[in-house]
Amino acid sequence: VIKRLIHRNPEILKEVDNCHMTVLHHAAYLKEMSQIAKIVLEKDSSLCYQVDMNGHSALHIAVKEGNVDLVREILNYGTDCIEVVDNDGRNALHLAVDNAVQIFERISRSFKTLLLLVMSRRTINNRDNNGKSALDIAVYNMAKDERLFLG
Missing domain, CATH: 1.20.5 (Single alpha-helices involved in coiled-coils or other helix-helix interfaces)
Incomplete structure (x- = not known):
């Protein structure tokens, strides 16, 4: 259905909402939408360079959301799209490092909590x-x- 819709009206892919987001941006938010994102990229790979009102490309969003499959797919279609910077001057690598640090901090807190619970031995x-x-x-x-x- 999606392929037919795009075939009939390929310009629909370039349409943006009030936040300047394309269908590729929206697909980057949900891992379940990765197949749609692949179809979109096959039809128009230039969309990986399109930015929203925050300067985020679909790659920025996929990185922030941990959508590894889509990150890989976007890089297959536009390896230099990693150079796109947002309104804060940050590329997707900046966001990935920031995400990793935040995840590590959460894991560290979880691990400390885990140790406290294990040390109590009551519920082990x-x-x-x-x-x-x-x-x-x-x-x-x-x-x-x-x-x-x-x-």
């Missing part, structure tokens, strides 16, 4: 409604992360 063996202990969940999540890194 408790199981949830599915019969899983906190250790079971940790092992499962570590195995899942390992699969993501390996393949």
Whole structure:
């Protein structure tokens, strides 16, 4: 349906809303919209250079939202779009580093909380409604992360 709509009216891709955002900008906010973003980029890869009223390209937004698949896709269509800077003079790499630092800080706080809870030892063996202990969940999540890194 999307492809037919774009085929009939390709100029619709260049239309912007009141925040100067294109359909590609909106698609960058939601990982579920990555397929639509790919279709848009196939039709008009120049859209990866279009900025909204904050100077954010779709790449800026995809980076902020952690939409790794779309970041990869955008870079495939316009490798130099990483040079686009927002109204604060920041490119997508600036945002990625800032995001990573914020995530690390949250993880650090979570880890400190986790240590406090483990040290209390009162609930360490408790199981949830599915019969899983906190250790079971940790092992499962570590195995899942390992699969993501390996393949």
